[in-house]
Amino acid sequence: MGYDLTIIGGGAAGLTAGIYASRGGLKTLLVEKLPLIGGLARTTDRIENYPGFPSAITGTELMENMKQQAQGFGVQILTKEIVSIDFKSEIKSISTKDEEFKATSIIIATGTQPVKLGIPGEEKFMGRGVSYCATCDGPLFKNKNIVIVGCGNSGLQEGLFLLKFVNHITYIEFLPYMTGEKILQDRIKDKKRTTFYSNTILTEIKGGDKVEAVTVKNRGNNELKEIPADGVFIYAGSKPNTLFLNGAVELDKAGYIITNERMETSVSGIYAAGDVRKKDLRQVATAVSDGATAAFMAIEYIERKESL
Numbered sequence: 001m002g003y004d005l006t007i008i009g010g011g012a013a014g015l016t017a018g019i020y021a022s023r024g025g026l027k028t029l030l031v032e033k034l035p036l037i038g039g040l041a042r043t044t045d046r047i048e049n050y051p052g053f054p055s056a057i058t059g060t061e062l063m064e065n066m067k068q069q070a071q072g073f074g075v076q077i078l079t080k081e082i083v084s085i086d087f088k089s090e091i092k093s094i095s096t097k098d099e100e101f102k103a104t105s106i107i108i109a110t111g112t113q114p115v116k117l118g119i120p121g122e123e124k125f126m127g128r129g130v131s132y133c134a135t136c137d138g139p140l141f142k143n144k145n146i147v148i149v150g151c152g153n154s155g156l157q158e159g160l161f162l163l164k165f166v167n168h169i170t171y172i173e174f175l176p177y178m179t180g181e182k183i184l185q186d187r188i189k190d191k192k193r194t195t196f197y198s199n200t201i202l203t204e205i206k207g208g209d210k211v212e213a214v215t216v217k218n219r220g221n222n223e224l225k226e227i228p229a230d231g232v233f234i235y236a237g238s239k240p241n242t243l244f245l246n247g248a249v250e251l252d253k254a255g256y257i258i259t260n261e262r263m264e265t266s267v268s269g270i271y272a273a274g275d276v277r278k279k280d281l282r283q284v285a286t287a288v289s290d291g292a293t294a295a296f297m298a299i300e301y302i303e304r305k306e307s308l
Contacts, residue, residue: 002102003029005298006094007075008082009109009241011039012284013274015066016291017107017298018075024299029101030070031094033081038063039111040238040275041284045135045161050284059135062284087248087267104305105298108245108257108265108272109291112238112282117149121205122234129211129231134158141166141231147214148172149202150235156184158233163191170227171196172216174236205232240276252278263294269301 005021007014010032021028036042044059053062071077080096093102114132116122122130131137135158142165148155151173157180159169176199178185188194197216203224204215213228240255250258250266256279257272259265265272273290275282 001099002091003027003076004103004302005029005105005107005295006031006092006101006103007107007109008094009039009111009274009276010034010037010067010077010079011109011111011274011287012041012063012066013111013276013287013291013294014039014107014109015063015070015075016288017109017273017295018070018291019066019073020292020295021107021298022070022073022075024295026299026302028075029078029103030075031078031080031082031096031101033079035079037067037077037079040113041287043133043135044157046157047284082244085245085248087270090269092269104302105269105271107263107291107294107298108242108249108270108276109274109287109294110241110244111275112240114234115237115239117202117234117236119202119204121207121211125205125207125211125232128209129207129229130205131231131233132235134161134233137231137233138162138165143167144230145170145228146231146233147202147227147229148233148235150237151175151178151180151185151196151198152235152237153180153184155233155235156180156188158235159188159194160184160191162233163193166193166231168193168195170194170229172200172202172214173198174201174219175199202232238275238282242276254278261293262297263290264297269298271298 004026007030041059042063048056084095086093145168199219206213257277263271271294273294274287
């Protein structure tokens with residue numbers, strides 16, 4: 001099946017690209033492997049820094065609005081995982097397990113996924129006390145004591161949400177200080193049901209059928225401490241979803257796609273947008289900007305091809 005443009009990824013960047021591309025007259029397909037469209041932004045309880053919403057908005061609501069807007073302009077959305085790609089030919093192709101789709105241009109907007117710690121107990125207790133998504137699992141920990149790994153924006157923001165349900169949060173931060181925005185630091189410090197361990201690492205997650213405790217180590221004196229806990233929420237950074245590309249476009253050492261300011265990758269007709277590309281700031285606002293730019297450039301690229 002042929003399209004003018006195929007967008008891989010259904011987060012803020014991909015949906016925005018779809019809106020701009022379809023309004024620009026392109027026959028557009030958006031492919032997302034997850035059943036819920038919206039990417040990581042959809043799992044955020046409260047988005048306060050996206051322009052136009054002075055009272056904040058939930059990630060679910062914002063992403064659902066973007067999805068409906070994209071579909072309203074004619075974007076076709078497919079929820080399937082891509083298993084192979086071919087960017088070598090003039091007409092590009094992507095394949096799922098049972099279908100192949102061809103397009104003149106491709107926008108990669110696959111975003112990132114949470115980094116795992118790789119410590120004992122993490123995999124064992126996945127879904128049994130270990131989580132990477134507060135809005136997904138927070139209500140399961142009502143009146144429980146939990147640990148949050150990471151005092152960046154995600155850890156602090158999600159902690160504020162989790163305090164609606166949990167009894168107490170113990171924060172574990174690798175660095176000697178918090179890295180989240182000051183406004184978030186001030187808010188979390190005002191809460192009485194929190195404890196902070198800085199310059200500390202989580203070394204093990206323990207329990208029987210579910211999480212019962214964690215072991216932490218002070219990086220200064222190597223002292224070990226066991227902390228009782230019913231759950232562990234991990235916010236230790238992100239990594240790009242680019243393994244499926246298998247070297248088809250140029251990546252940096254961390255696996256992010258290298259682009260110029262026009263969102264062009266190392267392959268003509270292939271663009272990247274949002275958190276998956278190498279950049280300094282990864283926010284919904286910057287993803288939207290990337291998506292609009294990538295779509296605009298794809299439209300120009302396709303028009304040049306058609307005029308030859």
